[in-house]
Amino acid sequence: MANSKFVTPTKITRGLGASKTGTSAHIRQRVSALALIVLVPWFLFSVMKAALGGYSDALAWAGSPLNATLLILTAGAAFYHMRLGMQVVIEDYIGKPGTRAALQILNTFFAAALFVVVAMAVLRIWTGG
Numbered sequence: 001m002a003n004s005k006f007v008t009p010t011k012i013t014r015g016l017g018a019s020k021t022g023t024s025a026h027i028r029q030r031v032s033a034l035a036l037i038v039l040v041p042w043f044l045f046s047v048m049k050a051a052l053g054g055y056s057d058a059l060a061w062a063g064s065p066l067n068a069t070l071l072i073l074t075a076g077a078a079f080y081h082m083r084l085g086m087q088v089v090i091e092d093y094i095g096k097p098g099t100r101a102a103l104q105i106l107n108t109f110f111a112a113a114l115f116v117v118v119a120m121a122v123l124r125i126w127t128g129g
Contacts, residue, residue, distance in 0.1 A: 025084065032081040039074040059125060068126040075118040083111035 050061035094100040
C-alpha cells in the first residue's frame with residue numbers, strides 16, 4: 001500500500017508557499033521597477049530642466065500632453081511599487097492577523113490616495129484649471 005501523505009520537494013515548491021501568490025507578487029514588483037528605471041531618470045532630468053526656466057516654464061512643461069502623461073505614469077508606477085514593497089514588509093514583520101489586515105488596507109488606500117492627488121494636480125495643470 002502506497003503512502004498517500006508522501007510529498008516530494010517539487011510538489012512543495014509548486015505550491016508557491018503559504019500565501020500561494022509569491023511568484024506573481026515578485027513579477028509585479030520587478031515589472032514596476034523596470035518601468036521606474038525608464039521613468040525616474042526622465043522625470044529627474046525633465047524637472048531639473050523645467051525648474052531652471054522658472055515657474056511659468058515649469059507649468060508649461062507640466063501642461064504639455066506628453067509630459068503630463070509621463071508624470072501620471074511615473075506617479076502610478078512609483079506608488080504601485082511602494083505599495084508592493086510595503087505589503088512585503090507588513091506581511092513579514094506584523095504578526096497579528098487583524099493588525100496585518102488593517103495595515104494592508106491602509107497601505108492600499110494610502111498609495112491610491114497619493115496617486116489620485118498627483119493625477120488630479122497634473123490634470124488640473126494640463127487642462128489649465
